[in-house]
Amino acid sequence: MIVSDKMNQVLALYNEGLTLYKTRKFKEAKESFQKALQIEPHDGPSKLYIERCDDYIAEPPPEDWDGVYNMKTK
Template identity: 50%
Template sequence: MISEEKKKVLELFAEGRRYYKLMDFSKALQFFSDALRVDPNDGPSKVYYLRCKHYIDNPPPEDWDGVFVMTTK
């Protein structure tokens, strides 16, 4: 059984991913931030939150395929 809290996090994460794929990183960041307010320990939301912050400061190329390339270990 999935808790109501987890359902909310999953809904917010899914919306965040939708905007992430559309390269609307500011909007995606809002959804991942909201998910983290519900569950501050949600790992996937943390990862995408940080990726959105990165892409807001360093936009990917227009032909971006959605793959995040790590530049440091």
């Protein structure tokens, strides 16, 4: 399977965002996910992580957070 340059850019930004997210740098992670969406507006995973970043920016996870997102509503 051939991956386009566009998709490589999206993947790089998504992976950058994910690394930032896991190290609790939620604002920076959100920026990376937003950049990915500028290239590919239909990127579902980036949209999902932007929402999670917004949640954690508003209410940071506990100090012992293991990177798992706990849904607040069903």
